[in-house]
Structure formats: C-alpha cells, structure tokens
Amino acid sequence: MDFDLSEEQRLLKESIDGLLTDSYNFEQRKKYMKEKGGWSKTVWLKLAEQGLLGLPFAEADGGFGGGGVETMIVMEALGKALVLEPYLATVVIGGGFLRHAGTDAQKAAHVPSIIDGSKTLAFAQLEKNSRYDLFDVTTTAKKKGDGWIIDGEKFVVLNGENADTLVVTARTKGDRRDRSGIGVFLVPGTAKGVTRKGYPTQDGLHAADITFTGVEVGTEAVLGNPEDSLALIERVVDEARVALCAEAVGLMDESLKTTVEYIKTRKQFGVAIGSFQSLQHRASDMFVAAEQARSMSMFATMAGDFEDAKERTNAIAAAKVQIGKSLKFVGQQSIQLHGGIGMTMEAKIGHYFKRLTMIENTFGDTEYHQRRVADAGGLI
C-alpha cells in the first residue's frame, strides 16, 4: 500500500496542472464557452500534444497504457480547473468501450483520431424513463442483412451535438427492462436518420437529445456481443463514475480553497469574517467532507481493478454515495460562506457548485447508489 505518486505519476500531474494553469483560468474559460460547441479546440489539441487523450489506451494501440490512478490524476485536475472539454465522453467513456470491447479494426478506425484530438465521441444511453438503470433500454436495433437498423430516442447526451461518433445502447432482444438483449453500437454522428438537438447544460457543458429514425449501420458498428453487452456497459459506466468522483474531488478542493481565501479577506464588523468561530467550524466541516470524498475517490480508483464485477460495482456505488454527500455539503456551504457574491454568475464559486451538482445527478445519485449498496448487503 502506497498513497504517494510514482515519479511518472508526479510528472503527469505536473504536466496537466501546468497546462491548465497556463490556459484555463476563469476568464479564459469564459472565452472557451463562446467557441463552437462550447469548448476550445485549441486546448483539446494541447491535451492531445501532451499525450493526455491517449492516456488510458494500450501502447499497442498508440496510447500510454495508463491505469486508474492516471485517469484519477487527470480528472482531478480537470475538475480543479472546471474544464469544459469532452474528456469524460471521449476518452473515458468512448475510449473505455473501445478498450474493453473494440476489435482490432474498430480500434484502428477510432483510437488514433481520439488520441490526436481530431475526433470526439459521445455516449447515447439515457432514455426518457430509464433514469439511472443501465438495463432499461427501449431504443431498438433490428437485424437487417449483415447490418442493423436503430430506432429510438436518447436524452442529455453529453457532447452529443458535435461528437463524430455516438456510442449507442440499444435493445436487440427482449423487453424494456430485461438484463439481456442489449447491444452497443458505434454510430456516426452524421448518419442518415440521426437528429440532434443540442443545448447547454446547467454547468456550462453541452448536451443533446438525439433521435434515431431507421438509422442503418453495418457489422463494423457492433461493439462486443450485440445480444449481451450489459456487463460491458456497466463496466464502462463504473469507470465513468470513478472518473466523476475524481473530478468532484478536484472541484471540491478548489471550492474549499476559494471559499477559505474569501472568508480570510471579506471584512464585516471590522474584521475578516473567517475570524468568526461559526464560519471556521463550517469550513472545517467542509474540509472533513472533502477529505472523506478524496479517500473514497481513491477507493473507487482501486475498485476499478477488482476482478469480481459485483464487488467492483458495490465499491464504486459506495464511493459515489460519499462523493454525493460531500459535494452537496461543500458546494452548498461554499455559496453560503460567500454570501451574496456567491449567488452571482460573475463569481467563479457558483460555477463550481453547478458542476458538482450535475455530477450528483449523473450515472446515479446518492439515493440510488445507497440503495444499491444496501441491497448488496453493505460493505462489511
């Protein structure tokens, strides 16, 4: 057991922290939001240049063979800087599907263009009534000759409006909530029959609602077993949850730091408000919450490598619960301690709060995961 970063990991952290310090302060971020798609292609290519977009891919596929800890380091840094670029959608999720289930041909077709920053991906999974259940799928994929025809509607697809490739979950067999009969398909974003309605999200990212009407794809579109890919989906989504936990830790660190700086300088009654014990104790509780979250983010990272899928899922669910509780407290209290200024779009703290809040509602909230841990019989 060793919680210190290795030499390579330390260099990775320095590299991404350095990049973001130079090119991602709050003012720069505002500019990036106004660019096409709501994020900066320039920053994205810088991430590519430093090898960060190829981080988790095997060396044989042109990547760097990074593991969970490497992704944790990157996601924490992205959280700290409140980064808008679609790293989660493209590298963690899209890349995750390709890494775990892509054939050599599929990897060759997609991985190099992810690594060099030329293409992005999006995960079209959420449906109108599926909420957080990954097996609740009504979008259909019907066999036609060698290929498939996809019909259905997907919602709040992060990076969905501009992604070059959509990773779509669709039912090939069975009823709406059957655990079997679900496949994963790689669909070009511009395929005939794909309609995308894009919009900004609460936290400044972009998503789309996407309709698939008789979309025809060939065999090269099928990732894994088209009739039984729930385990694959669960694995990749677990990795996305782990990444979100790390991002949230970065966001909480920065929220706490910003808030503590603020109460040290803001004066009322002739003194810095940070000299009041009630505020000191609140800030201390925020620190406790953030540290507990950091511990569970590490636990989730560790669990990503568990061989037993049930154990992995249970551990990551537990982490998402702790992260959810901590982010709510740290986020809300950051606004409270800032007072009125925290309510303004102009101050950066509110944007951290909004991103944290959206993480809570992505891939299962606190209640959802707490129920899963309870149903699994707990952790002890």
Add this chain to the structure above:
Amino acid sequence: MDLAFTKEEQAFREEVRQFFRDNVPPETRRKMVEGRHLSKDEMVTWWRILNKKGWGVSHWPKEYGGTGWTAVQHYIFNEELQAHPAPQPLAFGVSMVGPVIYTFGNEEQKKKYLPRIANVDDWWCQGFSEPGSGSDLASLKTKAERRGDKWIINGQKTWTTLAQHADMIFCLCRTDNNAKKQMGISFIVFSMKSKGVTVRPIQTIDGGHEVNEVFFDDVEVPVENLIGEENKGWDYAKFLLGNERTGIARVGVSKERIRRIKELASKVESGGKPIIQDAAFREKLAACEIELKALELTQLRVVADEGKHGKGKPNPASSVLKIKGSEIQQTTTELLMEVIGPFAAPFDEHGDDGSNEAMDWTAQIAPSYFNNRKVSIYGGSNEIQRNIIAKAVLGL
C-alpha cells in the same frame, strides 16, 4: 501510488488474526462482543499474553521492546485487534506515558518504568483534566512545590479513567505561577498508593464506573520523579496527545459493531420480518458503512504518510479521524438501539462490573449508547478538533 495491500502485508494480517484466534481468552472476547466491562484481571491477563509474544508495546522503538513494524503493519495489527475483538493495550501506559519517558526521560527512568509498563506490572492513569480545566487544559491549577528533595502536590484531577485500578499516575502540575500558563507546567509521575491520594468514583449516565475524581492532599513525591525538564510539561503533553492520532478513529471497533448490528437485525423482527429486511433500516446501515469505509481509507492515508514522512508533520487528514471516528461510533450505537427497540429499556441496577450476567445481554445496548456520547467529548472535543482544523489546516 499503489492502493492494494502487498502479499507480505496480507500474510502479516493472517498471522496476527491467527494469533488472536489462538490466544485471546474466549470469555474476554465474548464479553467484548456483548459490550460488557472486563475485570482488571481479564485485561491484565490478556496484555501479558500480548507482551510475552513481543507485541505489547509494538510501536515503541526496538531498543525498548518495540517490533520495528511498518506503519501499515501497525495499522493491520490494530484493526485486527479491534475487530477480533480483544482489549487494546492500556493507552495510558503504552501510548501515553511510555513514549514520553523514552523520549524525554533519563536512563534511570527508562530502566525503572518501561519494562513495567510493557508488562502492565504498573497500571497507569492520566492526571490531566481538572474541574476548571477541560478544553482549556493549560489553565490547570494542581500545584507541585519543591521542598528539599521532594515535590509536594496539592490539587484535584478529574475524569481519571480507571484510576480505581491504577498503581501509577502521570500528572501535569503547575510548578511556576508567574509564567505564561503553558510555561509553568511540569510532568511528574508518582504512585497512586502515596499518602494523600484519594480516588472518588464518578458514576456516568450509563450506570458504569470508568472515571474518577482524584484528590491530592500534600502528596510527597521524590524529586527524581520529574520527567524531562521542569516547566516543560506542556510540550510533553502536546507530544503525548499527538501520538495517538490514528488509533482514535477506532475503525476496527465500528466494523465489529456493524457485524453485530447485522447479526442482531437478522434476528429481531419488525413488521413480522427481520428488521434487516426493512429497506429504510438497511439504507441507514449502508450509509454508516460507507462513511466508515471512507474513514478507513482516510486513516490508511494518514498511516502511510506517517510511515513515509515521519510523525513530525501531521497529515492534514488526521484531524478528520477524531471527528468522523467518534461520529461513526455513535451512529453504530444508535443503530443498535434502533434494532432492539423497546427491549432497550430494562436497566441492570447492579451495574456491570464483569461479574453479574443475570441480565439479558441486550441490557448492555442502551448503556453502550449512553456511554458512547463521551467519544465526541474526550481527547479534545469535536468542537476543539474543528478549531484545530480551522487554525492549523485552513489557516483561519
């Protein structure tokens, strides 16, 4: 960063676990599982078994009988000890006065006291708190006056845990009234059998007798019983309190209690079925387990950090251990109360001194709940812990 236990660490865990299975007296274990008090004999017997194995003062330097284990090994040992469960070594001797003596004491004092601490030949108690000095410990008034080759001690200590068993006390005494309050304190040890020492029990709300008031009335103590330098006692006290940062989370204790909650909750019925099948109860329990897992990881981070970078510079996360550890311990006792419901009521008016088992063992659940309110008060109340985080970590 490598977050898994190594093969060697896992093998060590097995070795420790097996030793506890083979050597903890079954009666001792049973009483601990049921939350009963142990007699002095039962505790001392176990500690001597541990000391014979060479594990009685595991974290001491090797030259004084320590093991030379890594920080992670100490963590594993403590966790297994708490989870078995078996009594932890007597903190007042092994974790508190022992390290002060081998760090600040002279050779004679080391030779005289350390082996007896390790074998619990002397039972030590802690003379810190006073009626007027709780969180503001440095305001203490108990006086030690130099008269020839003796200290004459007068005053009163309180909350003195298990003083009724004690042979020795380490005591913070004021030796200079004119200095700033932290600068006039000395660290003096003496026999509880000395003339002028009176111990009066304090009964706590659970009905138990763990803590005492201790009065000193012209107690004569040889001058050589001063540890370290005169008027430097506050530094030694801070050193002593900083030593026990990681044990205070009591992760193993809470784990053991959660196992017990599950065991009981699958027997006790609510709505015609075991309460463990009640979704709301299960979620509450899961919430507690998740917090505990987070605490366990936080503790491991602190342990690993101390192992690597020494104990000199506290890891900021260590302040979390006391607050969260105490909250979780309290939550587990609340959950036990919820499980037994109306059967929490019967009170064993004879108290539980380890001898009376006439009452159903569920009788210990409410007292344990009442008793555990102490954990957010002692060792620096949780409010004081928040002050420490605000000041030392956040710079407020």
